[in-house]
Amino acid sequence: xxxxxxLILKHADEPGYTPDIECYLRHGGYDALRKALAFQAKxxxxxxxxxxxxxxxxxVMTSGLRGRGGAGFSCGLKWSFVDRKSGKPIYxxxxxxxxxxxxxxxxxxxxxxxxxxxxxxxxxxxxxDVKLAYxxxxxxxxxxxxxxxxxxxxxxxxxxxxxxxxxxGYDLEIYVHRGAGAYICGEETGLIExxxxxxxxxxxxxxxxxxxxxxxxxxxxxxxxxTLCNVKHIVAMGGAEFAKLGTPNNTGTRIVSLSGHVKKPGxxxxxxxxxxxxxxxxxxxxxxxxxxxxxxxxxxxxxxxSKVLKAGEKFKLKKKDAEGKEILVETDMxxxxxxxxxxxxxxxxxxxxxxxxxxxxxxIVGALANLSEFYAHESCGQCTPCREGSLWMNKTLHxxxxxxxxxxDADYLVKIADNIPGGRxxxxxxxxxxxxxxxxxxxxxxxxxxxxxxxxxxxxxETAAPAEQKHLEAAHH
Amino acid sequence: xxxxxxxxxxxxxxxxxxxxxxxxxxxxxxxxxxxxxFGWISSDAVQWTAKKLELQPxxxxxxxxxxxxxxQEPQGKYAxxxxxxxxxxxxxxxxxxxxxxxKLGLDAHKHGPQTxxxxxxxxxxxxxxxxxxxxxxxxVGEKFYEGVSHKxxxxxxAGCK
Numbered sequence: 001x002x003x004x005x006x007l008i009l010k011h012a013d014e015p016g017y018t019p020d021i022e023c024y025l026r027h028g029g030y031d032a033l034r035k036a037l038a039f040q041a042k043x044x045x046x047x048x049x050x051x052x053x054x055x056x057x058x059x060v061m062t063s064g065l066r067g068r069g070g071a072g073f074s075c076g077l078k079w080s081f082v083d084r085k086s087g088k089p090i091y092x093x094x095x096x097x098x099x100x101x102x103x104x105x106x107x108x109x110x111x112x113x114x115x116x117x118x119x120x121x122x123x124x125x126x127x128x129d130v131k132l133a134y135x136x137x138x139x140x141x142x143x144x145x146x147x148x149x150x151x152x153x154x155x156x157x158x159x160x161x162x163x164x165x166x167x168x169g170y171d172l173e174i175y176v177h178r179g180a181g182a183y184i185c186g187e188e189t190g191l192i193e194x195x196x197x198x199x200x201x202x203x204x205x206x207x208x209x210x211x212x213x214x215x216x217x218x219x220x221x222x223x224x225x226x227t228l229c230n231v232k233h234i235v236a237m238g239g240a241e242f243a244k245l246g247t248p249n250n251t252g253t254r255i256v257s258l259s260g261h262v263k264k265p266g267x268x269x270x271x272x273x274x275x276x277x278x279x280x281x282x283x284x285x286x287x288x289x290x291x292x293x294x295x296x297x298x299x300x301x302x303x304x305x306s307k308v309l310k311a312g313e314k315f316k317l318k319k320k321d322a323e324g325k326e327i328l329v330e331t332d333m334x335x336x337x338x339x340x341x342x343x344x345x346x347x348x349x350x351x352x353x354x355x356x357x358x359x360x361x362x363x364i365v366g367a368l369a370n371l372s373e374f375y376a377h378e379s380c381g382q383c384t385p386c387r388e389g390s391l392w393m394n395k396t397l398h399x400x401x402x403x404x405x406x407x408x409d410a411d412y413l414v415k416i417a418d419n420i421p422g423g424r425x426x427x428x429x430x431x432x433x434x435x436x437x438x439x440x441x442x443x444x445x446x447x448x449x450x451x452x453x454x455x456x457x458x459x460x461x462e463t464a465a466p467a468e469q470k471h472l473e474a475a476h477h
Numbered sequence: 478x479x480x481x482x483x484x485x486x487x488x489x490x491x492x493x494x495x496x497x498x499x500x501x502x503x504x505x506x507x508x509x510x511x512x513x514x515f516g517w518i519s520s521d522a523v524q525w526t527a528k529k530l531e532l533q534p535x536x537x538x539x540x541x542x543x544x545x546x547x548x549q550e551p552q553g554k555y556a557x558x559x560x561x562x563x564x565x566x567x568x569x570x571x572x573x574x575x576x577x578x579x580k581l582g583l584d585a586h587k588h589g590p591q592t593x594x595x596x597x598x599x600x601x602x603x604x605x606x607x608x609x610x611x612x613x614x615x616x617v618g619e620k621f622y623e624g625v626s627h628k629x630x631x632x633x634x635a636g637c638k
Contacts, residue, residue: 101562101605132498139509139546140558140606142619175496178509180544183604197504197536199543216499259564259609266610304563304605354609356564370563374604 002275002283007245007253008229009269012112019147021154024115030160032236036123037168056127060231062239064251068105069095069186069224070303070352072340075231079128079221081211088218092130093195094121096137096144096225097179097186101304101374102354105255105267106225110137110144114151118174120228122160123235125172128221132173136191139180148176183378187427188222189214190380201382202427226255247273250339254350256280260357261294262287273339277301277309280338281357294359298443299333301343302351304371305432307439309333315346348439365451368440369397375433383425390433392416400448405455410448414441480521486514490529500530504537508547517548545603553592553599555637558616562605568612574602576627580634598637 011017011027021029039052050058061076082090094117098106109117117135125133137145152174155161163171177195184190185200189208192215194200207213214220230252234242243251250272258280259265268286277299281287290296296311315336316328336342343350358367376394381387393416400409417437421430441448482490489510493503504526511522518541520534527534541547559565559574577600578585581593590601608614611623617633625633 098607099605102564102609104607104609107607138607139544140603140616143621177496177502178506180505180509181546181603182544194505195502196499197501197530197540199539257610259612260567265564265612300563356567356609358567362567367563367567370561370566374562377604 002270002279002286004268004285005245005253005271005274006269007233008109008116008226008255009113009267012108017112019112019114019151021115021151021158024113029115030119030158032232033119033122033126033160034166036126036235037166037170053127053129056123056235059234059239060127063230063234063242064239064249065227065230065234065242066250066252066340067224068226068230068254068353070100070305070349072350075223075227078211078223081209082128082221083212083219084129086212086219089132090128090130091215091218091220092121092125092128092133093188093191093215093220093222094133094135094225094228095186095188095191095222096135096141097191098141098225098352099138099183099186100352100354101371102257102259102300102356103303103352104257104259105353107141107144108255108267109225109229110141111147114147115155116229116232117148117225118151118155118160120230120232121174122155122165122172124221124223124228124231125174126170127231130221131171132175134175134177134195136177136179136185136195139178142178145176145178152176182380183374184380184427184429187429190427191222192220199380201380202429204426246271247337247339250341254338254353256338257352257354258287258357259354261291261359261361262289262357263291264288270338273337273342276335276337277355278334280355281334287357290357290359294361296334296357297360297362298358298364298367300354300356300358300436301336301338302349303354304356304374305435306343306351307348307435308443309336309346309348310443313346313443317342317345363401364440364444364447365397366401368436369394369401371436372397372433375429375436379429379433383430385420385424386430386433389416389420389430393433393437400451400455403455403458405452407449407452407456409452410441410445413437413448417441480519480525482525483514486510494530501532501536504530504532504540505544508537508541512548517551551596552590553597555598555617556590557598557600558603558606559600560604560606560608560612560614561602562609564609565605565612565614570602570613573613573615573625573627573630574600576630577634580631598634 039055041049041051043049057079065075066072179185185194187202189203190200210220245252253269254272255267255269257267264287282289299309313333315331317331319329321327340350372394376390379386379390396409396413417434420434490507493506497503507526511518523534523537526537575585581598583591590599592599606614613625614623615625
């Protein structure tokens with residue numbers, strides 16, 4: 001049976017574990033930082049010297065750590081893109097703008113174990129020669145911002161932050177910056193604009209890759225909260241050891257946010273790929289099954305932007321047979337291992353590792369209408385296809401859920417959705433708002449058509465009825 | 478200018494400015510600080526902020542009009558934000574929002590934040606508050622509430638003196 005594996009949330013929910021530094025130190029806190037700061041330059045076989053910073057970055061590369069924010073991009077690779085020759089300062093930003101619907105994992109870390117994030121950040125900053133870093137936290141988490149500010153103050157008092165950290169000559173400051181309720185700030189270039197004090201309009205890439213032209217046009221690293229926490233553990237246990245957790249190319253652990261129609265919604269940390277969707281939904285140590293008497297209808301597997309999976313859907317997954325030959329195995333959606341690559345093979349993604357479960361009590365048209373309203377509200381308005389498209393989709397779904405639907409609305413929705421993504425917008429919000437519409441309508445088309453047809457029939461009857469009435473009245477005269 | 482910054486606000490803003498190599502970057506945090514003290518951001522406050530950060534007022538106004546959390550008009554003493562997005566909606570967020578509106582004499586179908594006539598409550602349906610596992614969730618000011626039943630909602634309202 002699949003088990004939880006607590007690496008990041010090891011202590012968070014232990015009775016008596018508090019977010020202050022004394023408690024963190026009692027649990028081995030900041031040992032990984034001391035270890036990182038003690039790395040010595042070493043000479044490689046080819047005679048080249050490797051600095052401590054290069055070694056730390058190598059460890060992260062070896063660990064296979066992939067970003068936990070949504071895109072699942074290799075953290076080591078992201079760091080390797082940083083322009084270190086520009087002579088400009090390098091900045092690091094922790095993306096704590098957790099706002100993908102369905103996701104609530106970073107909240108747990110920041111509220112319950114803030115020093116783990118601070119330690120991960122200090123190590124990451126040291127490894128990348130960063131002297132100034134920011135935590136960009138959601139505006140709606142004022143409590144989290146206070147906890148982090150307190151943690152930063154405590155870390156300062158112990159000289160883990162500030163000037164000449166632990167006598168190494170390394171200086172670093174971390175500041176908390178609060179957002180103000182805009183989902184687009186989770187997009188890294190939008191976040192950077194927001195941090196600069198502007199409207200968070202995402203920047204076009206190229207040329208504005210944060211690793212080269214980020215915050216104030218300087219090289220910038222933007223990493224998710226959970227990703228940065230993992231860096232601490234990579235240093236503590238070594239990159240190679242970390243890579244043994246999880247499955248090949250999907251290393252480490254992930255905190256899965258489970259919500260919707262299960263008995264035990266909540267956050268569960270697992271080794272990546274070591275539990276299937278079925279286990280996450282039905283096992284008693286995870287979701288505990290659906291509500292009594294209910295059937296599964298659909299799952300949104302990786303935050304609201306990921307493509308929906310319909311109950312009973314089958315996928316062909318690449319697997320190796322006994323002789324190591326690659327074969328295709330038919331797999332039910334519930335038997336997909338919860339990792340980056342399997343879900344990608346099923347045409348969706350594990351995104352921010354947030355699963356929203358919907359049972360047969362759900363009106364699927366209504367569920368999509370709910371999400372579309374979110375995207376229409378959150379589009380920053382910079383690119384026309386996204387600004388107009390997200391609104392049109394929302395209006396169409398609004399009429400479909402308010403008795404004004406049309407039979408052809410299903411096709412109409414797909415037509416709009418197909419015309420937003422694919423390089424027509426500056427950032428991936430275009431994809432994010434289209435994927436739910438494309439997948440919901442493709443997989444539940446009959447329900448969309450039926451709803452529109454029923455509305456049309458009802459309206460036809462309503463308009464016909466008064467006409468008949470008039471006809472009768474005329475006959476009487 | 479009718480906006481009067483208190484010495485505490487002045488000190489807080491001066492401190493915030495030191496966090497960034499470019500003054501403009503402090504603008505969002507300064508607006509948060511103003512809103513925390515005054516409840517909203519007046520056009521005089523915009524002028525004051527712009528001057529403080531050596532910017533044009535439009536630089537401040539353009540962010541004030543973008544972010545949903547920033548207010549251009551006074552709001553109720555207690556700002557109730559009910560999460561609307563999918564997981565909370567599956568958990569009864571619409572019913573909860575209706576309940577608040579009915580209880581406080583507001584129109585549940587009206588768009589945007591609404592304030593009661595006595596100025597005590599502002600109710601707003603907001604997008605995902607990132608606690609989907611404990612749906613439905615809501616906030617009153619800075620305080621966060623999870624798994625809010627109608628009974629709990631009544632207790633929350635009763636607790637707002």
